[in-house]
Amino acid sequence: MIRLLALLVTLVQPALANEVIVAGMSQNRVSITADFDGSEILIYGAVKREAPPPEGGPLEVIVTVEGPSGPVMVRRKDRVAGIWLNNAQVRVDSAPSFYAVATTGPLESILSDTDNLRHGITIERVIRAIGIASEADKAGEFILALLRVRTNDGRYRILEGKVQLTEQTLFRTDIVLPANLTEGEYKVRLFLLRDKRVVAHQEQVIGVRKEGLERFIFNLAQERPLVYGLVSLVLAALAGWGASAAFRLIRV
Amino acid sequence: MQLYLPIAEVSVNAFLILGLGGIVGFLSGMFGVGGGFLITPLLFFIGVPPAVAVATGANQVVASSVSGVLAQLRRKGVDFQMGTVLLMGGIVGSAVGVWVFSLMTKLGQVDLFVQLSYVLFLGLIGAMMLQESLRSLLKSRQAGGAPIRRAHVHSWVHGLPFKMKFRASGLYISVIPPLLIGASVGFLAAIMGVGGGFIMVPAMIYLLGMPTKVVIGTSLFQIIFVTAFTTVMHAVTSQTVDMMLALVLILGGVIGAQIGTRVGVRLKAEQLRILLSLLVLAVAIRIAVDLLVTPDELYSVAPGVLP
Numbered sequence: 375m376i377r378l379l380a381l382l383v384t385l386v387q388p389a390l391a392n393e394v395i396v397a398g399m400s401q402n403r404v405s406i407t408a409d410f411d412g413s414e415i416l417i418y419g420a421v422k423r424e425a426p427p428p429e430g431g432p433l434e435v436i437v438t439v440e441g442p443s444g445p446v447m448v449r450r451k452d453r454v455a456g457i458w459l460n461n462a463q464v465r466v467d468s469a470p471s472f473y474a475v476a477t478t479g480p481l482e483s484i485l486s487d488t489d490n491l492r493h494g495i496t497i498e499r500v501i502r503a504i505g506i507a508s509e510a511d512k513a514g515e516f517i518l519a520l521l522r523v524r525t526n527d528g529r530y531r532i533l534e535g536k537v538q539l540t541e542q543t544l545f546r547t548d549i550v551l552p553a554n555l556t557e558g559e560y561k562v563r564l565f566l567l568r569d570k571r572v573v574a575h576q577e578q579v580i581g582v583r584k585e586g587l588e589r590f591i592f593n594l595a596q597e598r599p600l601v602y603g604l605v606s607l608v609l610a611a612l613a614g615w616g617a618s619a620a621f622r623l624i625r626v
Numbered sequence: 627m628q629l630y631l632p633i634a635e636v637s638v639n640a641f642l643i644l645g646l647g648g649i650v651g652f653l654s655g656m657f658g659v660g661g662g663f664l665i666t667p668l669l670f671f672i673g674v675p676p677a678v679a680v681a682t683g684a685n686q687v688v689a690s691s692v693s694g695v696l697a698q699l700r701r702k703g704v705d706f707q708m709g710t711v712l713l714m715g716g717i718v719g720s721a722v723g724v725w726v727f728s729l730m731t732k733l734g735q736v737d738l739f740v741q742l743s744y745v746l747f748l749g750l751i752g753a754m755m756l757q758e759s760l761r762s763l764l765k766s767r768q769a770g771g772a773p774i775r776r777a778h779v780h781s782w783v784h785g786l787p788f789k790m791k792f793r794a795s796g797l798y799i800s801v802i803p804p805l806l807i808g809a810s811v812g813f814l815a816a817i818m819g820v821g822g823g824f825i826m827v828p829a830m831i832y833l834l835g836m837p838t839k840v841v842i843g844t845s846l847f848q849i850i851f852v853t854a855f856t857t858v859m860h861a862v863t864s865q866t867v868d869m870m871l872a873l874v875l876i877l878g879g880v881i882g883a884q885i886g887t888r889v890g891v892r893l894k895a896e897q898l899r900i901l902l903s904l905l906v907l908a909v910a911i912r913i914a915v916d917l918l919v920t921p922d923e924l925y926s927v928a929p930g931v932l933p
Contacts, residue, residue, distance in 0.1 A: 410628070412637070447927070448927055449928070458921055600861070602869070603857055603861030609873065610686070
């Protein structure tokens, strides 16, 4: 009995921490339909306290949204015999398809390197690239290029100061999901920080799925590729014949 | 109006795609080319992943070719015998081409290989056609009348065995040259991911001496089968045919092809050839510039595969 009680106490321990996040989202699933054109998600929350706010620096909040990860190839072009061609490549084990970091202030002044490393908050800490140094000289430049290319695509975003915090308690932020979204689970993480250290964190998930016609076409292509190919052909032939017949009618 | 493409996983403007399909369809109806060499680079440009662009482009070419062939059929512009012979050669050539393509993929330079073959063949054919048609145009101007065109010129080609009568073309020649032409076009088509009409059309005019009247229809006829084969192959092996994208492209394309066929009939054969050669040259130059000019971004990111 005592042992059980002790276990309970240890289980409840994190909840007894001074400050706890209570959070919600405007939606926890995104449906990709034929007219999908990106989506905006409101992430909001409050800081629950059993006692007055502790001494120390002001409260800061970081919200990250991370899309499904996968391996990527980063290639570099070089001029060989007057022609630009892919001459070097590096394989990155895992990079998220989407990553946004929203904060209440500049990252370097609210987050310490140790806690960034421990929780993997900035995009540099999320990309996994083990042993790339052996693949090409200046492998680090390939990682920088990956960040640059994906930032330009709008896939990686740093939104410093985009989290609004009121009265050290309520916070909210809007994250825009782009139109070229990959299907999968999007991990939302919320961090509370004081004196550059994470004092509380929480995770939520947004499910992004194709729906309706998009779902049907995608499934058919994946599960019955031959049928899918033939259907595509028949549709193409029918469209070609239909247009020809329609134009003949117009002319006569 | 934005449209999310289920296979390409990008969102595009539906009207842009519709217009793109329309322009390419117009050109394909006018010149008898499938338009694959135009549609694929254009799709790259608007952000469709290359693999999806190649496979979906092939599907679109099927539709515009069917539409074009039907229009040509009514004016008896299709030589089915010649088309079948060309197609037989084409299938053999395309099988070899697919094999070479996979070999190049393993070597990791398939992009460069495709680009170089575009520049080389488009440039070569475009320049040859332009020179020839300008010369004949000049000649007809000087003569002040229609150019005198001999029905056929006897050459070594006519000494080959296995002769066959091609009624619609008014030719009595050996089946070996069309088989070889079909095979080399099929080979190039598989490598470059196109129907091969832009190679086929000049080859039929200059090498086989077919009358221009039947060239376009016959070319389209065999392109239907080559691209149909390609579409199914891509759908089965890599699931990269985007039906949604194809349908919108097709909708624009079939309408464009019908208009193009009608415009093409009004133009003189020489004018048509000059226009086609200029178009082919323009695409070749565009791709060559990409290879020669320092790119803004030296690095590219592509989703990798698990080892």
